[in-house]
Amino acid sequence: MKILVVDDEPIVLTCCQRILEDQGHTVHLVGSADEAITVMEDEPFEILLVDIKMPIRDGIDLVREIKEKWPETSVIVMTGYATPETIRKSRSQRADKFIAKPFTPDELLEILRPIIFKGGCR
């Protein structure tokens, strides 16, 4: 699958790339929400992995825009601290899944499996 990872932290991007490419997915990495939009406009991805805490423009807002413009995209939100508010906010923007950092490769794959299984839809 083609997966777009959005995070301002390079090490996280590297990890995701390693985990996902190991599974055979195509991974594209961007460091900010705007870049993500640019890429999506150029070539929409089916699955997005979005970090919430980003400078300039946070992940929640990106999720909103992604879901507006490309409603069929599955969006998984990553966060350093899963508080109820954070979960609520991401749910309200219709993020599909939620994962707390740091995670092990297995945990990430576990989250992705239903999405990939369903062919990236709902």
Place this chain on the structure above:
Amino acid sequence: MFYSTRLKIVVSFLAVSLIGGTVSLLVGTRLLYTAVFNEARMRVSLDLNAAREIYNNRLQGIKTTLSILSQDPSIGKAFTAGEIPQLQSRLGGAVKLAGLDFAGISAPNGTTVCKTGKSNSPAEASAISNPIVELALDRKASVLGTVVLSPEYLESEDPELADRARIATIPTLRAALRQEGEEGSGLALAGAVPVFRNGQLVCFLYGGVLLNRDVTIVDTIRDTVFHNETYKGRNIGTATIFFKDLRISTNVLTPEGKRAIGTRISAEVKTSVLDEGRKWTDRAFVVNDWYITAYEPIEDLRGKRVGILYVGILEEKYGDIRRDAFTIFIVLTILGMGLSVGLGLFLASRILRPVYQLIEASKQVSAGNLNPEIDLRQAPKSEIGILQKTFHEMLGSVRERYRRQKAESEIQLLQSEKQASIGRLAAGVAHEINNPLTGVLTFTHLLLRRKDLPEDVRKDLETIAQATDRVRKIIKGLLDFSRQTALYPEPLNLHNLVRSTVALVENQALVKGILLKFEPGENIPPVTADSSQIQSVLLNILLNALDATDPGGSVTLTSRRQSSPEKAGQKGVALAVTDTGCGIPPENITKLFDPFFSTKEVGQGTGLGLSVSYGIVERHGGAIRVKSEVGKGSTFTIWLPIEGNKG
């Protein structure tokens, strides 16, 4: 506003002194006046007696003259011999000596034989009767007294006398209505004495003094009785002889300064004295001025009231005394009032100064200054002083409380700020750590996936993975701790909460073989609390209790009403979790709620649970307390207030 009390004090002082002063003024002057007046009246009464004495003395003088003359044998002899000129010269000499106005000799039948007066022809003389001699003849004795002489008689004695006797009546205020005109009759002091020769009545010797326009008697009275005393240029004492109500002999002066002959007495006095024959003493208006007067009737030879004898003292002198006294009284009263005003002001400020001070101090306190100036140096020992001292003490304790509260809230503020900043720091750090930690965790696990690892390498990698996982937990615990979740309090039925929490751990207790029971108390009211947070607290404590207890032991939950362990009077509910576990050693009890304190095995707990629980309960306004005995067990008590919280 400030002045109302002072004004009241001053006004009351003033009123008291004014009332007192006025009353004493009125009473005093009245008493004084009465006393003075009565003294004067008494004096005048006595003076009248003295005047009467002088009057009588004059009479006596006449009698003496006549008596001595009558004793002279030459008189009788000359009479018998009919030697008129000789008689006349003898009489004339005596008259001059004695100051008589008229004198004469009468025959036993009453006819006048000779007289000293100018008109002297016997022929005319015998036409007018001689009232004095007539009376002497009637009584067959010598007579002496006051007598009214008709104008004709006076004319016959001496025309000059008749002239003298003529007095024009001058209109006077208050006098009785009478025909204005002239008075011709005269009032005289006269006497008649029989002359004997060889035991036989030879003739009568008579003589007298005409009182009309006479000055001797009245002036003698003035000089003797009144010592010729003057007051402001006027004589204090006056005397008058009235014929009926007409002033005929007086030293009362008219405004022009002449003797007020011809003026008349006031009707009131006339009625009382002349008509009714009473003595009269009072103040009266005499011609010109007010006098304190005394009047008494003058009776003639026959006892008929024919005139009035009067003495009077110028009232002005006494009036002036009275007025001066009155003035002094008034001055004293005014001084008294002034003094009382001064005293009142002084007292008022003495009393009120500390009050003003207190008012000022209170104002300052209201404005926020808890250290107003209160001058206690001159605090009187009275109630005001006590008030001042008490106020001062009260301020002291208010300041103390304020300071303590401030200190406490500062500490609290500091704490919460510290916590907040620690929280922010922790959250920031945690977030930062999480990212590289993801890297470590991910790559360690990725490495572990490799199938070509030597066993020892694999083991080492596993160690790294575990350690990293622990780091993850610690960070999560740190974030949990530093995050002060907002409270969403609602009325909470504790028993329901307890039951649902117990349900969560029931299985665990069962598995471990620990008896878990809940003994709810009676009449437990609902508390206001955030149910999920309180549940996490209870869960935390319960799990700890289960961990600490060995199989076969028990964990008991109880609830009961209890007032605050710290603040007396605040009502609340105490939820106790008692285990029969290993207990907590004393040295650990104090550290129990410190963050990161744990006695658990490495990897078992984060050590954050109790500190977080403590924070949650505290933010509800409650408290967690621990009682423990090593080997016996521990009791954790959560106390929550019934109403509201301090969060």
